[in-house]
Amino acid sequence: MSLFASGSQTVGPYLHIGLTWLNTDRIAGRGVKGERVTLQGRVLDGDGVGVSDAVVEIWQANAAGKYAHPEDRQKKAVEKSFRGFGRIPTDAKGRFRFSTVKPGRVPGPDGKLQAPHLSVTVFMRGLLKQLSTRIYFPDERANMQDAILRCVPAARRATLIARPKARGLLEWDVVLQGRNETVFFDF
Amino acid sequence: MSKVRGYRRFHPGTQPEYDFPFYASTAKRHPTQPLVIVPQTLSEVTGPVFGYGDVRPNDNDLTRQHKGAPLGERIIVSGRVLDENGRPMPHTLVEIWQANAAGRYPHQNDQHNAPIDPNFSGAGRAVTDAEGRYRFISIRPGEYPWRNHYNAWRPAHIHFSLFGQAFLTRLVTQMYFPGDPLLTYDPMYMSIPDEKARVRLVSQFDWEHTVPEFALAYRFDIVLRGREATPTEDLSVGE
Numbered sequence: 001m002s003l004f005a006s007g008s009q010t011v012g013p014y015l016h017i018g019l020t021w022l023n024t025d026r027i028a029g030r031g032v033k034g035e036r037v038t039l040q041g042r043v044l045d046g047d048g049v050g051v052s053d054a055v056v057e058i059w060q061a062n063a064a065g066k067y068a069h070p071e072d073r074q075k076k077a078v079e080k081s082f083r084g085f086g087r088i089p090t091d092a093k094g095r096f097r098f099s100t101v102k103p104g105r106v107p108g109p110d111g112k113l114q115a116p117h118l119s120v121t122v123f124m125r126g127l128l129k130q131l132s133t134r135i136y137f138p139d140e141r142a143n144m145q146d147a148i149l150r151c152v153p154a155a156r157r158a159t160l161i162a163r164p165k166a167r168g169l170l171e172w173d174v175v176l177q178g179r180n181e182t183v184f185f186d187f
Numbered sequence: 188m189s190k191v192r193g194y195r196r197f198h199p200g201t202q203p204e205y206d207f208p209f210y211a212s213t214a215k216r217h218p219t220q221p222l223v224i225v226p227q228t229l230s231e232v233t234g235p236v237f238g239y240g241d242v243r244p245n246d247n248d249l250t251r252q253h254k255g256a257p258l259g260e261r262i263i264v265s266g267r268v269l270d271e272n273g274r275p276m277p278h279t280l281v282e283i284w285q286a287n288a289a290g291r292y293p294h295q296n297d298q299h300n301a302p303i304d305p306n307f308s309g310a311g312r313a314v315t316d317a318e319g320r321y322r323f324i325s326i327r328p329g330e331y332p333w334r335n336h337y338n339a340w341r342p343a344h345i346h347f348s349l350f351g352q353a354f355l356t357r358l359v360t361q362m363y364f365p366g367d368p369l370l371t372y373d374p375m376y377m378s379i380p381d382e383k384a385r386v387r388l389v390s391q392f393d394w395e396h397t398v399p400e401f402a403l404a405y406r407f408d409i410v411l412r413g414r415e416a417t418p419t420e421d422l423s424v425g426e
Contacts, residue, residue, distance in 0.1 A: 003270075006387060009376075014346075018283060083235055084235065108229075117230070119230050148226075176215070183220075184218050186196075187225060
């Protein structure tokens with residue numbers, strides 16, 4: 001039997017009604033080991049205006065580089081309280097902010113480890129299907145060898161790497177159009 | 188070994204384009220650069236795991252979330268979540284939201300001059316059973332105007348959000364009602380190029396689940412991306 005996947009439709013302007021109950025801006029609770037980091041940024045439209053009706057979803061491994069998922073069969077532990085999922089709506093100015101632990105390196109497609117990264121999915125009014133991207137970390141030598149980053153034209157890679165703002169605080173924006181348009185992936 | 192068993196790419200024509208001029212809001216919100224095609228890794232074929240502990244027993248009954256019953260025609264919406272290989276997707280989270288019977292959302296951005304129903308919030312969720320089945324009780328949502336073009340009205344619809352077993356199977360879509368004359372005028376519905384794929388977003392009247400003296404039923408099956416037909420050599424990852 002072979003079907004095709006159902007068509008995507010926009011979340012529309014009233015996304016909060018259905019999605020707010022699962023908002024999670026603290027991805028790693030107290031019992032989760034690792035380097036604490038807060039990420040903040042904005043979702044910006046083609047005019048550079050903040051998108052107030054977007055939601056950003058995050059998926060990540062824990063600090064040991066292990067996903068809380070049955071298909072991650074690495075012999076590593078994952079904290080019971082760690083799901084690795086974040087859902088953060090943007091505010092009236094298009095801003096979002098969440099805290100977590102920096103993920104460890106996870107296996108990549110070439111048999112090498114990937115650089116630490118967060119997987120990101122973005123939904124909003126005016127977007128008929130989700131956008132997928134990643135957040136990488138600054139000052140990370142592994143970025144140079146990362147199999148996914150290496151698929152990205154060198155001039156655009158910076159859009160995927162968060163910028164240090166203060167100790168433990170990083171910034172990363174979703175730029176939908178224009179000069180610094182964020183790289184979005186087709187997996 | 189770090190081979191992962193990948194998911195299929197979308198069938199051509201079954202998904203909307205980001206840039207769709209008939210839906211005006213896509214103009215400033217679609218990427219102008221082509222997506223970068225990349226291999227699927229462990230990060231994409233895993234995803235958040237939810238279970239029955241994440242929902243309360245009455246979360247799937249939108250008519251019993253307040254003191255009184257909401258106004259409107261009670262309906263039952265049920266179906267199965269499958270993958271492209273026809274396999275049921277058990278224990279996956281399904282979130283829904285919708286307008287009330289008058290076509291109004293209890294949301295600050297909804298300025299439509301139609302009454303808010305104090306007995307209807309319009310949100311529900313469920314976790315599918317072992318066979319991928321879900322069931323909601325709700326009221327039939329009303330059509331409502333929007334400002335996309337002159338005299339624009341959204342057909343009656345229910346928003347659906349699903350996860351599946353991987354971050355890349357994430358799906359947000361909308362369910363429509365059979366025979367709705369507004370469908371062919373609706374940019375969202377019409378954004379899906381392939382007619383067969385479009386029609387699949389229209390629920391079907393469901394005699395089997397219609398409950399006498401209680402509510403009409405509609406059936407809405409949802410298909411998430413499925414695994415590649417030929418499995419690669421090793422499912423395990425990492426050491």
